[in-house]
Amino acid sequence: MRLSARPGALNGVRHLEEIKQMSDVDSQVKRPLSPHLSIYKPVPTMVVSILHRITGAALYFGVLLFAWWLIAAASGEAYFNYVNAIMGSFIGRLVLFGFTWALVQHMLGGIKHLFWDLGYGFDKKFSIRIALLTLIGSVAITGMIWLVAYAIR
């Protein structure tokens, strides 16, 4: 704003009033916002990127489960059996299944990021294919881990 170039702008009182009016006008005008997440069509690379952050945050709190299990094992048989029973319940297994998937998805997404850090894999079609592959891969690997876990029991 070229306030000082306008006649009378150096008059202190008027100057302040003008600024106040302008700032009122500013707050009333609907200014255009830059495009935000909600207006984009979800593409695989974007979905995997968002999932990477969500799974990361979930694992951050999910690690408490592992800490709890370790403490239980270190505390003695009675408490270990108690915690083991909770984790072996239907809800417990469901949470652990989700934890496994989050871990695998975050790892596959992370490996993709390591290749991006090295400068590989930025081609449009290739990066979309890799993003889809991490999604399919995470579900397949999680399923395999649980199949093996049940098979060796």
Added chain:
Amino acid sequence: MRTPLSKVRGLGSAKDGTGHFWHQRLTSLANIPLVVFFVWQLVSLNGETYSAVIDRMSSPLVSAVMLLVVISGIYHMKLGMQVIIEDYIHGETSKLFLLICNTFFSIAVGVICAIAILKLCFVG
């Protein structure tokens, strides 16, 4: 590995240079084999009795690698959560508060896991 000029100029707005970025990548690389080991251990211990779990966890090799899983994993998740906080929390006070919580939480969980692993290793 830093020149004096980069020391005063290259630290960026977070004031810690490229250290955060590099440590995030370093731990992510370490986490790949460590997590495979971690998942393999837990899968094979699935549904096992208390004595079988103690037996496995008191093996020096298993507890050593489990300790590495905890150190690398928890440092990695501390760095990751820091980025999430810095991205979404804009108030200076709440940001500082959450960053402190993040550090305390990570160190607390890490120490708890480490103590449990060491106890299982040395005492059983």
